[in-house]
Amino acid sequence: MTYIGIIITFVFINNIILNQFLGLCPFIGVSRNVESAVGMGFAVTFVMSLASLTTWMIHNVVLIPLGIEFLQTITFILVIAGLVQLVEMVIQKISPPLYKALGIYLPLITTNCAVLGIALIAVRNEYGAIESFVAGFAAGVGFLLAILLMSTLREKLDTEWVPKYLRGTPIAFITGGLMALAFMAFDVALLRNLIG
Amino acid sequence: MSDPQKNGPKNLFEIGGRLAIICTVAAIVLALVNAVTAPIIVRNRERELAEALSRIAEHRRVGEAIPIDDHRAVRAIFPVFENDELYGYVVRVIGVGYGGDMAVLVGARLDGYVFAATLMENLETPGLGKKAEAPGYMDKFVGTGADRPVPTRKDQLDASDADAVSGATMTFVGVARAIETASDFVRKME
Amino acid sequence: MSTMTTLTRGVYRENPIFVIMLGLCPALAVSTQVVNALGMGAGVIFVLVCSNAFVSLLKDFIPEKVRIPAYIVIIASFVTVVDLSMQAFAPALSRNLGVFVQLIVVNCVILGRAEAFAAKNTVGSSVLDGIGMGLGFTLALVVIALIREVLGNGTITVFPVGGFDGTFVIPGLSEQPVRIMSLAAGALLVMGYLKGLLNVIEDVRARARSAATRSATRDGGRA
Numbered sequence: 001m002t003y004i005g006i007i008i009t010f011v012f013i014n015n016i017i018l019n020q021f022l023g024l025c026p027f028i029g030v031s032r033n034v035e036s037a038v039g040m041g042f043a044v045t046f047v048m049s050l051a052s053l054t055t056w057m058i059h060n061v062v063l064i065p066l067g068i069e070f071l072q073t074i075t076f077i078l079v080i081a082g083l084v085q086l087v088e089m090v091i092q093k094i095s096p097p098l099y100k101a102l103g104i105y106l107p108l109i110t111t112n113c114a115v116l117g118i119a120l121i122a123v124r125n126e127y128g129a130i131e132s133f134v135a136g137f138a139a140g141v142g143f144l145l146a147i148l149l150m151s152t153l154r155e156k157l158d159t160e161w162v163p164k165y166l167r168g169t170p171i172a173f174i175t176g177g178l179m180a181l182a183f184m185a186f187d188v189a190l191l192r193n194l195i196g
Numbered sequence: 197m198s199d200p201q202k203n204g205p206k207n208l209f210e211i212g213g214r215l216a217i218i219c220t221v222a223a224i225v226l227a228l229v230n231a232v233t234a235p236i237i238v239r240n241r242e243r244e245l246a247e248a249l250s251r252i253a254e255h256r257r258v259g260e261a262i263p264i265d266d267h268r269a270v271r272a273i274f275p276v277f278e279n280d281e282l283y284g285y286v287v288r289v290i291g292v293g294y295g296g297d298m299a300v301l302v303g304a305r306l307d308g309y310v311f312a313a314t315l316m317e318n319l320e321t322p323g324l325g326k327k328a329e330a331p332g333y334m335d336k337f338v339g340t341g342a343d344r345p346v347p348t349r350k351d352q353l354d355a356s357d358a359d360a361v362s363g364a365t366m367t368f369v370g371v372a373r374a375i376e377t378a379s380d381f382v383r384k385m386e
Numbered sequence: 387m388s389t390m391t392t393l394t395r396g397v398y399r400e401n402p403i404f405v406i407m408l409g410l411c412p413a414l415a416v417s418t419q420v421v422n423a424l425g426m427g428a429g430v431i432f433v434l435v436c437s438n439a440f441v442s443l444l445k446d447f448i449p450e451k452v453r454i455p456a457y458i459v460i461i462a463s464f465v466t467v468v469d470l471s472m473q474a475f476a477p478a479l480s481r482n483l484g485v486f487v488q489l490i491v492v493n494c495v496i497l498g499r500a501e502a503f504a505a506k507n508t509v510g511s512s513v514l515d516g517i518g519m520g521l522g523f524t525l526a527l528v529v530i531a532l533i534r535e536v537l538g539n540g541t542i543t544v545f546p547v548g549g550f551d552g553t554f555v556i557p558g559l560s561e562q563p564v565r566i567m568s569l570a571a572g573a574l575l576v577m578g579y580l581k582g583l584l585n586v587i588e589d590v591r592a593r594a595r596s597a598a599t600r601s602a603t604r605d606g607g608r609a
Contacts, residue, residue: 210449211449211451211452212452214447214448214449214452214456215449215452215455215456215459218444218448218456218459218460219459222459222460222462222463225463225467226463226466226467229466229467229470229471230470232474233470233471233473233474234470236474236475237470237473237474237477240473240474240477244477
């Protein structure tokens with residue numbers, strides 16, 4: 001699959017949240033206002049791109065040659081945890097304003113299943129190094145898109161009348177469901193028309 | 197959180213050492229589990245592949261897999277022989293469905309004529325994409341690929357077949373495109 | 387805390403999915419069929435019980451500073467055990483659950499229980515806590531799967547036994563199912579309405595409780 005195909009697939013067709021159900025916790029938890037949603041979205045995109053590339057290398061350079069693929073889960077999650085720490089330290093050093101914006105979201109990303117999820121999906125789909133990186137980046141953009149839309153809707157919902165028992169998280173789930181419905185319009189036909 | 201004062205080592209080496217011990221024990225335990233399960237998993241996979249291949253090739257003989265590295269969707273081909281003569285290939289091809297990628301095995305004659313196909317693994321939604329696993333689903337593709345094109349749109353199917361894929365267009369398109377790719381691949385090999 | 391509360395707390399009052407809302411990703415993703423929900427639940431119970439037991443057992447050995455990586459290593463090991471055994475002994479289930487078996491490792495319920503409960507309690511009560519939370523998780527998963535499978539496909543799929551292929555077909559619904567329930571959108575909708583229903587139940591119970599307290603005070607005053 002070409003890179004554009006991978007991008008369209010992971011941003012729209014197999015949107016990591018609305019189709020694959022990965023990263024639902026932050027999707028519901030950090031989407032109360034647009035600012036934090038965008039911060040989380042950028043932090044996730046950043047970590048996801050790096051993580052899928054790094055885990056691809058670990059898998060193909062270390063695990064497969066040594067024949068220890070059974071340590072995949074353990075190494076991937078540790079690599080992601082380490083990577084998040086590293087990213088946090090580097091950002092803190094080189095760009096304090098960026099650290100101020102993203103810092104509080106970074107520790108949350110370690111247990112964000114979307115990051116591990118996309119790394120595992122890239123390995124399962126037998127992607128190459130650059131394809132993995134592109135898939136991670138596109139999945140991150142898909143996450144950003146979904147959480148941004150969600151937070152915009154939720155800010156609007158705050159001023160609207162919502163049945164008492166559905167206030168808060170229930171209406172957030174229902175909104176997410178309707179968004180997922182809308183995203184079903186993106187399908188393989190779209191991909192074919194765009195890139196043949 | 198317990199009080200860090202009372203909690204044991206402050207020496208970095210001891211902290212690292214203890215973590216290393218936990219990791220080592222974990223790795224050893226997993227190596228043991230893997231030693232038990234790996235042969236069974238390999239046997240499961242081989243049996244599954246062998247069953248699928250013999251379903252497709254029927255009475256014909258299937259040769260050793262030839263891995264394909266430089267194609268966007270085709271992953272491997274298996275030569276199929278009838279009376280020691282090359283009859284065609286079984287192509288392992290990856291298609292895009294609703295729940296992500298899915299592997300399809302397609303049997304194609306040298307001229308691209310599709311003689312059988314089967315879905316290997318997929319993450320499709322039960323009731324939707326799983327329809328593609330139902331017996332008879334692949335019949336509508338059999339006989340296409342050489343003089344007739346592989347149907348990749350619903351309007352190319354007759355009424356009963358179109359009905360069988362209704363509500364599962366994405367899966368249908370994914371499977372159809374995979375089969376089309378496989379057929380093209382075999383035809384262009386010569 | 388009594389043994390019984392340690393066990394039952396996770397099932398209803400602190401149900402990981404409905405009340406604390408942790409571990410949602412696998413819950414929604416694999417809830418298309420009841421059998422998947424049961425398989426996932428069994429995997430989570432195993433990992434939760436084992437990791438709780440070992441975290442509790444090793445709580446004096448694990449240095450405070452690196453406790454999170456240590457917990458992750460312990461959890462990831464048990465997840466790998468589940469993943470490998472499932473591939474070996476239940477290949478069909480393993481195929482259905484796909485990548486979500488490995489994703490148990492980032493299921494926040496498990497790390498959450500290790501940190502919040504097992505690290506401070508005895509091995510025995512940590513195991514009970516693991517069983518309770520795991521059962522609560524499984525129960526929630528099965529409820530969601532039941533609603534989605536019945537409405538979305540008109541079937542209930544459990545384990546095949548003997549000649550029975552494991553699928554109950556509901557006449558009527560299976561010919562004209564509400565397909566949307568099988569899809570991603572359906573999962574989110576079901577979750578939203580279930581949570582709303584739970585709010586209603588909670589409210590009714592709270593009202594009944596306060597009414598009972600009121601009448602008890604009144605009776606007490608009279609006596």
